[in-house]
Amino acid sequence: MSKKVGVLLINLGTPEQPTPQSxxxxxxxxxxxxxxxxxxxxxxMVILHGVILRIRPKKVAKLYQSIWFDDGSPLMHYSRKQQRALQQALAGQDIPVELAMTYGNxxxxxxGKSLAKQGVEHIIALPLYPQNSRTSTAAAFDSLARGLAKCPHVPGLTWISDYHDHPEYIAALAASVEEYWKAFGRGDHLLMSFHGIPERLERIGDPYPKQCRTTAxxxxxxLGLSSDQWQEAFQSRFGREEWxxxxxxxxxxxxxxxGMGRVDVVAPSFSVDCLETLEEIQIQNKEIYLEAGGKDYHYIPALNADPRHIEFLARLVNEYLPFK
Structure with missing residues (x-):
């Protein structure tokens, strides 16, 4: 007899308020x-508590304040929209969808308790990270494992580790770029910006950079681009080591x-818009480009709850259904 399946959408997490304390x-x-x-x-721990947590919260809180929604941070806003849209897409299959964060709420x-109350006995865990990294996907797995350790009965589990080269994911990305170009014109170059990780992690086997390059x-x-029309790059580095x-x-x-003309930037490692896309890419990097002599700069939004993205996620869930 088939067991009831539920979906656990997982994202990184976010402060609950745009305040230094949060x-x-x-x-x-x-x-x-x-x-x-x-x-x-x-x-x-000395660096974190003695320096970073004394300085960065105030600065980061100000950045959040500039992009905060009425219902929370952009990451929470769009993740909730994804959850509701995916729930609707799977409604005919009686597959409940819950949202969880690796950090925070x-x-x-x-x-997990919500899924259990709905009779779920097998969880399909879907981290919203197209590319697999120890810093994101593995951290989410650790968090889920800690949560399951508190359960009196561990449910069945299917873990979707990545979807960086899934044809429908690539098609949804391409469609979003083409739709933007149709509405706002097309730049001379397309920069595909992925969240970075230290080079050292790639050397010891983290698959993330290779998967990012494959996605790009x-x-x-x-999109039918020639090699001189696009490039991949990596953002959000911190610390002194090479990334x-x-x-x-x-x-x-x-x-x-x-003196390049218009540059368009898309962020294929982000399933939803967040601080790193709306503030870092859309605002800070635009200033960097224009101040260096660039002519025009456009950020193409993340897939968020775009119908094509939700349709892909629904099909991905169905591909991983344990009972068919």
Missing amino acids: VRQFLAEFLSDRRVVDIPKLLW PSMVDA KLLAEK VKPYTDATLVAWGQK
Whole structure:
């Protein structure tokens, strides 16, 4: 007899309020995760609590305040929209959908309890990270495992590790770019900006950079771009060690200094718009490019709850159904 299946959508997490106190609480949990920062623990705790959590919360809170929605941060706003849309797409199959965050709320435990109350005996866990990294996907798995450790009866589990090269994901990305071009015109170059990780992690086997490059290549092919019309790059680095290259900001500076015309930027590693896309890419990087001499700059929004994205996620869930 088939068991009832439920979907657990997983994203990173977000401060609950755009205040220094809320940001500090979130960053303390996020940056204490050894999957995210793996330098010697004692040294890192001194840096984290002695420097970072004293300085960054106030600065980050101001950035959040500039992009905050009435119902929360952009990441929460769009993740909830995805949850509701996917629930509707799967309504005919009686597959409930809950949202959980690796850090903060809604927690894995609360989402799991909600699924259990709905009679779910098998969970399809879908981290909203197209590319698989220890810093995101593995951290989400750890968080889910800690949550399941508190359950009196562990349910069946299907884990979707990535979908970086899924044809329908690439098609949804391409359609979003083409739709933007149709509405706002087309730039001279397309920059595909992915969240970065330290180079050291790639050397020890993290598949993320390779998967990002595959996504970029497949998207370029789907859009029919020649090699001189696009480039991938990596953003959001911090600390002193080398991160995966090329860097997004350095690339934009170089392009601006060459006097390039319009640049369009898309962020294929982000399933929803968030601080890193709406503030870093859309605002900060635009300033970097224009100040370096670039002529025009456009950010193409993340897929968010776009119907094509939701249709893809629904089909992905069906591909992983354990009972057919």
